Amino acid sequence: MKAIEITSYGAPEVLRVAERPDPVAGAGELLIRVAASGVNRPDVLQRKGHYPVPPGASDLPGLEVAGEIVSGDAAALAEAGFKVGDRVCALIAGGGYAELCVAPVAQCLPVPKGWSDLEAASLPETFFTVWSNVFERGRLQKGETLLIQGGSSGIGVTAIQIAKALGATVIVTAGSDDKCEACLKLGADHAINYRTSDFVEEAKKLTGGKGVDVVLDMVAGDYVAREVECLAEDGRLVIIAVQGGVKSEINAGLVLRRRLTITGSTLRPRPVAFKGAIAKALREKVWPLLESGAIKPVIHSTFAAAGEPSGAAQAHALMESNQHIGKIVLTW
Numbered sequence: 001m002k003a004i005e006i007t008s009y010g011a012p013e014v015l016r017v018a019e020r021p022d023p024v025a026g027a028g029e030l031l032i033r034v035a036a037s038g039v040n041r042p043d044v045l046q047r048k049g050h051y052p053v054p055p056g057a058s059d060l061p062g063l064e065v066a067g068e069i070v071s072g073d074a075a076a077l078a079e080a081g082f083k084v085g086d087r088v089c090a091l092i093a094g095g096g097y098a099e100l101c102v103a104p105v106a107q108c109l110p111v112p113k114g115w116s117d118l119e120a121a122s123l124p125e126t127f128f129t130v131w132s133n134v135f136e137r138g139r140l141q142k143g144e145t146l147l148i149q150g151g152s153s154g155i156g157v158t159a160i161q162i163a164k165a166l167g168a169t170v171i172v173t174a175g176s177d178d179k180c181e182a183c184l185k186l187g188a189d190h191a192i193n194y195r196t197s198d199f200v201e202e203a204k205k206l207t208g209g210k211g212v213d214v215v216l217d218m219v220a221g222d223y224v225a226r227e228v229e230c231l232a233e234d235g236r237l238v239i240i241a242v243q244g245g246v247k248s249e250i251n252a253g254l255v256l257r258r259r260l261t262i263t264g265s266t267l268r269p270r271p272v273a274f275k276g277a278i279a280k281a282l283r284e285k286v287w288p289l290l291e292s293g294a295i296k297p298v299i300h301s302t303f304a305a306a307g308e309p310s311g312a313a314q315a316h317a318l319m320e321s322n323q324h325i326g327k328i329v330l331t332w
């Protein structure tokens with residue numbers, strides 16, 4: 001099969017098309033003929049050598065795919081209600097930038113009705129991450145307020161749409177007025193340009209001084225202290241990335257006076273059973289929203305993976321330019 005390899009750590013050009021042996025599905029797994037592969041910021045970190053591959057995972061980049069089931073563990077397929085020929089999208093721990101990809105059956109979901117494979121390939125990584133962090137760890141409830149840092153990111157556009165569909169008020173930050181506008185169009189109630197306004201002051205103003213109930217943070221660093229300041233009583237801060245650094249000096253007095261929770265997680269190294277439980281929750285609570293049109297795909301660009309040079313390099317260069325709004329997808 002053709003695949004995209006990280007030939008050495010470095011600039012996007014280190015991503016090259018290569019021939020690899022076809023992978024084989026083992027117990028509890030299925031093999032997918034990949035139609036499209038989603039691109040995520042963690043792929044960029046891996047390409048640069050900043051995101052080690054978990055033990056047992058493919059060294060090829062790519063955390064999500066969509067396509068057709070070619071073969072698989074018959075018992076596991078039957079138990080999940082899948083058969084050869086069905087179209088699925090899958091969360092994987094690596095190996096998604098390839099024509100063929102093995103995935104645990106538990107981490108596969110049907111391509112939602114009305115969605116193309118290309119659109120479905122943009123779903124797993126951000127939907128699993130947002131569900132697990134905002135709704136399970138962060139316990140966001142209907143009627144509560146969510147502050148999303150980086151509202152126009154792949155993660156952000158997912159969090160905006162699920163939170164709105166489930167009845168929360170959504171405030172986002174973004175780095176330009178155009179990105180703020182795009183977030184409002186997707187349903188966010190308020191958007192703060194973090195380069196020209198102070199998000200702590202704005203979030204307090206927008207909530208009548210109460211503060212927000214949940215913050216989804218992909219920046220960390222000095223943002224953590226500021227997020228602690230803008231949380232309401234019993235507020236929850238969920239950290240999913242540390243783009244702004246790993247250290248912060250927080251006011252611990254606020255944590256105890258307001259009974260705050262500071263938590264976070266990283267999805268990739270978690271076991272199949274954990275990811276399978278998220279898949280079940282998504283199928284029950286979120287897939288109907290995708291099929292009804294309440295949640296729509298937000299795809300900024302697509303690139304042909306197997307082109308010469310590979311579109312994967314262009315996709316990564318675009319992601320690092322931060323010009324995109326929503327998702328970037330590779331097609332095969």
Ligand SMILES: NC(=O)c1ccc[n+]([C@@H]2O[C@H](COP(=O)([O-])OP(=O)(O)OC[C@H]3O[C@@H](n4cnc5c(N)ncnc54)[C@H](OP(=O)(O)O)[C@@H]3O)[C@@H](O)[C@H]2O)c1
Binds near residue numbers: 175194218
């Ligand atoms: N923990 C996990 O399991 C997990 C899983 C998936 C992804 N992630 C992380 O989640 C983040 C988003 O992933 P993605 O694939 O959606 O990437 P992406 O589309 O490239 O988004 C990165 C975002 O970070 C925002 N950002 C950077 N500095 C900021 C700041 N100071 N204030 C507010 N926003 C800021 C950017 O916003 P502007 O361009 O507007 O500045 C951009 O929207 C990445 O850091 C990724 O590593 C974590």
